[in-house]
Amino acid sequence: HVFDLLLLGCELTGSTKSYTFQVDEEDDSDHILALSVVCLTDGAKDECNVVEVIGRNHENQEIAVPVANLKLSCQPLLSLDNFKLQPPVTFRLAAGSGPVHLAGWHRIMHREDASFEEDDDLSEEDEEELPPIMPAKK
Numbered sequence: 001h002v003f004d005l006l007l008l009g010c011e012l013t014g015s016t017k018s019y020t021f022q023v024d025e026e027d028d029s030d031h032i033l034a035l036s037v038v039c040l041t042d043g044a045k046d047e048c049n050v051v052e053v054i055g056r057n058h059e060n061q062e063i064a065v066p067v068a069n070l071k072l073s074c075q076p077l078l079s080l081d082n083f084k085l086q087p088p089v090t091f092r093l094a095a096g097s098g099p100v101h102l103a104g105w106h107r108i109m110h111r112e113d114a115s116f117e118e119d120d121d122l123s124e125e126d127e128e129e130l131p132p133i134m135p136a137k138k
Contacts, residue, residue, distance in 0.1 A: 004108045008033065011041065012051065014097035021106075022088035030109040033085045037103045038068040039077035046072040049096030055089045064092070070100060080104075
């Protein structure tokens with residue numbers, strides 16, 4: 001498999017409380033989103049800033065899970081150790097006014113091209129149609 005690794009960054013504020021990361025549904029690649037760090041940035045007040053991740057569970061129901069509660073005076077930064085998520089996913093500032101910066105990466109695993117598999121199948125068929133090996137004459 002071939003894959004691309006892209007950096008991800010977004011900022012949640014009082015005026016922009018959510019950010020949704022989604023991929024093209026017709027894309028045949030596998031996508032993994034990993035969240036590395038959530039931190040308060042310049043201009044943050046000393047208040048609780050709660051960041052939620054909104055996704056879907058195994059029954060395709062929307063669920064919201066808090067992943068960080070940041071406060072300037074006691075915990076301005078949280079490392080999430082590449083917390084892996086399956087797109088589409090929304091990050092929401094559920095409490096506080098931010099700004100909160102989220103950083104991570106997006107990995108795209110490209111599936112092998114189907115035409116290569118078809119070529120392999122054809123070559124096997126060609127081999128089967130070869131005449132049998134005759135014993136050498138003495």
